[in-house]
Amino acid sequence: MNVSDAKRLKELGAENTRLKNLLAESMLESEITKETLRKKW
Template sequence: MKKRFNEQQIIAILKEAEAGLPVKELCRKHNISDATFYLWRKKYAGMDVSDARRLKALEDENAKLKKLLAESMLDVDALKAALNQKY
């Protein structure tokens, strides 16, 4: 999935809102929905670009670790099933 905005652009948009630009006008200017703006604000509020990049890296690492855990749990279940079979 290709994103239209990177973290730097999102934070710049949020800073415009902090500077006093009305949300409706901001959303119209950048062609985003109100819901998108509020989701961004919830996720990136008060962050700098470096913070957002670190968050993205941590989210990627967390997803990779979750996948590894799920795969190892499947392996354990398969081994348990193989051991419990009677020959």
């Protein structure tokens, strides 16, 4: 593995972390919406 490969791997790791956080936020918002709708009915 050369330096550019290591740099790319680090970038992909950071992007993966960012995407996981976005997914977690989206899932949380979805659960909050479901709970809110359940309480209204």
